[in-house]
Structures are given as structure tokens and as C-alpha cells.
Amino acid sequence: MSGNTAPTRLPNAGRALWPLRETGRVLTLAITVVRDTFRRPFQLRELIEQFWFVASVSILPAALVSIPFGAVIALQVGSLTQQLGAQSFTGGASVLAVIQQASPLIVALLISGAGGSAICADLGSRKIREELDAMEVMGISPVQRLVVPRVLATMGVAVLLNGLVSVVGTLGGYYFNVLMQGGTPGAYLQSFSALAQLPDLWISEVKALIFGFIAGIIAAYRGLNPRGGPKGVGDAVNQSVVITFLLLFLVNLAMTMIYLHIVPPKGS
Template sequence: MTSTQTPAVASAAAIAARAKARTDAERRPGRIGASIDTFGRTTRLGASALRYAVTDIVSLRFPLREMLSQAWFIITVTAIPGILMAIPFGVIVSTQVGNLVHQLGASSMIGAAGGMGVIKQGAPVATGLLLGGAGAAAIAADLGARTTREEIDAMRVMGVDPVQRLVAPRVIAMLVVAPLINILIIAVGIVAGYLVAVASLDVTPGSYWMSFGAFATRIDVWVSLIKSMIFGLLVVVVGCQRGLEAKGGPRGVADGVNAAVVLSVVAIMVVNTGITQVVNMFYPMRMG
């Protein structure tokens, strides 16, 4: 009996495997198309929010109170974590780079290496990750809760565009807060690296600041600030898009928050790689 059933079972398993392979092959183009469609909706949302922000500011109809409220909220949830992140980052960069440079007999270059690492990479990436972890999550949760309670639909019925009323103020608030957080992380990170270099690596204060000033230029600072604003724009647009498209009650809001954080982090890393390559191509590191 067993010998007669074994070929039938194997045939059924083979048929099921082929059916599953066909289903996966059919779903794959659908998933790619859905991803492209989501990217398009997110891009349109960001463009619409910027357009509304510019036109409302010019016509003096911009909801300034909402923007200030959102900006203050973002500062409260990112300022202290930014300081706590900048201190160990500055210490780690100064220690690791300092040990290597010290073995090469160029301890006076620790200031340049540590400071440039914080300005060009550490500060903007840390700013983006903070805004993505705290800002995007809070924005997605807020807008997602309003969507599931049908407040967004009620606004549309009353003729109020939620992009103009809710998304645009958050975009401007993020663009204002992102460079401020970036400056805070730069200052704290450089000071932390300086203290470690002087206290642990026997670097004189004068040589540290002299080497830092010889390589740090205004372009590096401006690039860092622009990168932080770009990361902030990515974070707020992704958070708003995930929140406005939340479905399924509290579970949908939680999924939207999770997706907003993950997509923000991935987008920041990809965009940072591209910006770094372009900047190094046109503005290589040189002495100021």
C-alpha cells in the first residue's frame, strides 16, 4: 500500500511546488509595481507639501502656530538623545583614529581626522537617524491615528486639504529643526573628541585646533547642514505618507510607524552614500 501511495504523494508535492513558484513569479512584478507606485505617491506628497508651504508663506496664510508647535515637539524628542549620541561618537572617532594616527607618528592630525569625521559624516547621519527614529515615528503615529479616526476624510469633506493643513507645517518644521540638531551634534561631538584627545592621547590643545582649522572649511559645514535638511525632508515626507495611508485601526497605525522608521533609515543611508560620492568628486578634502 505504501509503495503505491508514494508516487502519488510525490506527484502532488511537485505540483504544489510548481504552483507556488508560479504564484511567487506572478506576485514579484506586482510587488515591484506597488513599490514604484508608493515611491511616486511619496514624491507627489513631498512636492505638494513644498508647493503649499511656499504659496502659503508668500500669501501670509501659512499656519505658523502649527509649525512652531511641531518644531518644538521635534526638538524636545531629539535634542537630549542627540547630545547623548554625539558624546560617544566623538569619543569613539577620536580614540580609534587617534590610536592609528599616533602609531604613524602624526598625533597632531587627530584634530583634523576626528573633527572632519564628525562634521562630514557623523553629525548629518546622526541627525537623520534621530529624526527618523523619533520624528518620523511621532508624525506617522499622529497622522495615522487621525486617519483611522476618519478625521482626514472629514477634513476633505469640509474642503480642507490635509496636505496643506497638516503636512506642509511639519515639512517646514523639520527643515528648520534639522540643521539646528546637526549644529548641536557637531559642537558636542568635536568637544568630546577634543577632551579625549587631550586627556588620553597626550595631544596638545594648540595642535588639535590647529590641525582641525587647517582642514575644516566652510564648504564642509554647509554640506553637513544641507545633508541634514535633505535627511529631514526625507524623514518627514515618509512619515506623513505612512500616516495618511494607515489602514486597519491601531494595528495599521503601528505598521505605519514601523514602516516609516525603516524606510527613513534606509533612505538616509542610500542618499548619504550618493551625496558623499558627489561631494568628494567636486570638493575633495584639502587644507583650508
């Protein structure tokens, strides 16, 4: 009886442990990327090329998307504050929502969808053409040569674009609140200065940095491990975007909870 039941349990056990194995491999790649970042030779030219590519495909969509995001947040917050009779806090609440939450998420989602998918497709096509195996035969680490510059590029672009999206989203919220909801410029700016503090900007940049790292690592991992031929590369691209989106929202929740426990609100 034991000889008949053992083979039927192994596939179920393998499927149950598959998420743990995948998580371990992703963490291993992340640790390898961090380690190889400080190894020589450093691929500066590849880093500059990837930085320019990721920025070129992300900067315009990020600027355009940040305007309606800032407007929607300002309009929603302004409507609620009017109902509660606290119109003077509209500026601070909407700007903090844009800087702390919307801006890093917008940047990371766009980088993952535009730059990350391209990174995954590029590495996946190299993998199925056995270019990565040829590099390993020649003693060249694909992680150091290809993955490290791409991950650093997504991190750097995320930090820079986060500042751009914060400014554009704040201006968009200011415009719609003042011109469409009858808010006053003085009250908008005064509430912002009364509620905002420097750590709010720092946590936004730290989020963007970590989110860019996550987007680069997931895209690189799926690109290095496609299943099958060209169809497998396409599936890997889709999986990298979906997995990155899920991880970004979970990590954002965790970082926001930690930040609110560590940094007290201004004036408390």
C-alpha cells in the same frame, strides 16, 4: 490555456511593480508638500507647535549621543594616527568625520525615531478616525494643513540640532584625545584649521536639511496610508523608521561622493 495563465501572472506583476508605485506616491507627496509650502494660508501656529515638539523630544538625546560618537571617532582616529606616526592630523580627521558624517546622521536618525514616529502615529490615528476624510469634505487640504508644518519642522530642527551636535561632538573628541591619548591642544586645533574648510560646514547643514525633509516625508506618507486599524498604524510607524534609516544612509553616500568630486580637499 491563455485564460488559465493570465490570472496567475497578474499578482506577481503587481508585487514586482509595488516598490515603483510606492516610490511614485512618495515623490508625489514630496512635490505636493513643496508646492503647498508656498500656498496661503500658511499654518504658522501649527509650524511653531510642531517645531517645539520635535525639538523637545530630540535635543537632549542628540546632545547625549553626540558625546560618545565624538569620543569613539577621536579615539579610533587617534589610535590609527599613532600607529602611522601622524598624530598631528588627529584633530582635523576626527573633527571632519564628526561634522561631515556623524553629526547630520545622528540628528536625522534621532528626529526620525522620536519626532518622525510621533508624526506618523498622529497622522495615522487621524486617518483611521476619518478626520482627514472629513477635512477633505470641508475643502481643507490635509497636506497643506498638517503635513507641510510637520515637514518644515523636521527640517528646521535638523539644521539647528546639527550645529549643536557638531559642537558637542567636537568637544567630546577633543576631551578624549587630549586627556586620554596624550594629545596636545595646539596640535589638535592646528590640524583642524589646516584640514577643515567652510564648505565642510555647509555640506553638513545641507545634509541635515535634506535628511530632515526625508524623515518628515516618509513619516507623513506612512501616517497618511496606514493599512488596517490601530495595528496598521503601529506597523506604519515601524516601517517609517526603517525606511527612513535606509534612505538616509543611501542619500548620505550619494551626497558624500558628489561633494568629494566637486570640492577638492584643502591644500590639494
